[in-house]
Amino acid sequence: MEVLDGDVAQLSSDGRRADRDIVQFVPFRKFLEGGGSWQRNQAQLAKEVLAEVPRQVTDYMTKHNIKPGPIAIPQGQS
Numbered sequence: 001m002e003v004l005d006g007d008v009a010q011l012s013s014d015g016r017r018a019d020r021d022i023v024q025f026v027p028f029r030k031f032l033e034g035g036g037s038w039q040r041n042q043a044q045l046a047k048e049v050l051a052e053v054p055r056q057v058t059d060y061m062t063k064h065n066i067k068p069g070p071i072a073i074p075q076g077q078s
Contacts, residue, residue: 024052 026048031041061068 022056024049 026045028045031045060066
């Protein structure tokens with residue numbers, strides 16, 4: 001499974017390089033055997049699984065020249 005996680009090197013198949021790394025390998029066993037509370041382990045698992053999502057989104061937006069829009073503040077809040 002770790003070979004599919006392109007954190008160390010850019011992956012390729014049939015001579016074509018992957019545009020981005022969309023796989024995040026997290027050893028699930030670590031959270032089953034890690035001790036501590038089940039809720040804390042669930043939270044830590046979620047944190048590690050989702051850790052690369054912000055970078056993946058910004059990489060995609062950069063590649064496709066998508067600029068973020070203005071921040072919308074809901075009415076009644078400031």
